[in-house]
Amino acid sequence: MERPRIRDYFQQDLSQNETITPKQRAILQASLDLFAEKGFDQTSTSDIAQRAGVAEGTVYRRYKTKAALRDAILAPITAHIVPILASDFSEDELRQRYPSLQAFVTAIFTDRVAFAKANVKELKVIFEMAAFDTERREQILSQIAPKMVKPMGSVINQLKADHLIVDWPNDLILQSLLSQLFGYLAQLMLELPGTEIEREQAYLITVMTKILTPGEHDQITGQ
Amino acid sequence: MERPRIRDYFQQDLSQNETITPKQRAILQASLDLFAEKGFDQTSTSDIAQRAGVAEGTVYRRYKTKAALRDAILAPITAHIVPILASDFSEDELRQRYPSLQAFVTAIFTDRVAFAKANVKELKVIFEMAAFDTERREQILSQIAPKMVKPMGSVINQLKADHLIVDWPNDLILQSLLSQLFGYLAQLMLELPGTEIEREQAYLITVMTKILTPGEHDQITGQ
DNA sequence: ATTAAGTGAGTGAGTATACACTCACTTTGA
């Protein structure tokens, strides 16, 4: 039930490239902070320079455009997001059955929630981008979807065979997982007052298990 | 179980003010469409004029600034959102007990989901604004919260007394309702592919009922 | 009835400003 395998690159975040000057680090950090605070369009390059304690020209030394700067910020996360999402559903992991629904749900959420929590700002920037850039959104989804849908489908089918999970169509089950995750992300990103994120995190697994446990309330009644 | 009371002002939307010229209507409509498509900052006033088939000066005849134009678009929805959220929890409705958890959940979601569905574009604009304007976000929430929290608390306490609902703290129950709604809204607004919204709506009630039904999985396990 | 005066929505060229981006020059450090 415990999965302490929180990936090391959570801390790494923006660094990874060894040959980076302190000023360039400051620029990346300032950009990330400002984009998350005010939004991409509402952040000017002079804002960034000022926050980073740097001349505006320095911003453009490494990154040709403002958009390129944003991409540079998101590069590490997009590089790691696919492995994170696909983790636990690799072929060899699949061979060992998930013994219980709880184990399955815990496996799904623990790492991913920790990842989200460690990258709230980045996620906010990604969401702002994806919200209005349809093409980009579809591109991101098309990368992620196949990594998740097929392997998780296998696990779900196993659980179904053992009557450990509710007998809904697989896509509905996936949708409910996604929906649940969205609700959590919204709370993280919007910093809704009165929300205790720690408790919310534990609650997520409890709730998701409850949703997927087979029972009598399972027929989906039309409106 | 049926609540056909979908409010009439769903259709009314932008009209309501009788003395409005066709061109001004066109401007409001074009603004709403463009803000929802491309985002507020990415929409120029000349874009709006062009889409509305109007000179740029005409946009500024009635609305002093671009932000005022956005506010004018959101005025009808913000005027109606509080009554919608508070509906079914007025004093006199409260006197008649909710006979079952299912009735409670259905009551909560039906109207609100219909409202959301009828105002996706407006909601998208509101969310864009709220995402980065902390002050505005808190202002909106401070208007909504008291209308929901207290009256729903009463209903929840009634249900608890009858052992019809899970024995969690009230704010956690509210949080789970909110979270569920967010997940749904995200799917609406992002137009995630492969999502059948109709089914999703029925599913929302089923799932929420299942979450709140008392059972053995209810202890919230910490990590 | 006809014309003059008035009204205000609509127009689009024009303005001021903010901002992304450049480049000739300076500083740093190996």
Added chain:
DNA sequence: TCAAAGTGAGTGTATACTCACTCACTTAAT
């Protein structure tokens, strides 16, 4: 001493907003 990093004044452009003007239409006066 040289190459790379950093600088900040400067430039072009996009765009929010203005304003003097048009014109269809209403009202008033003769």
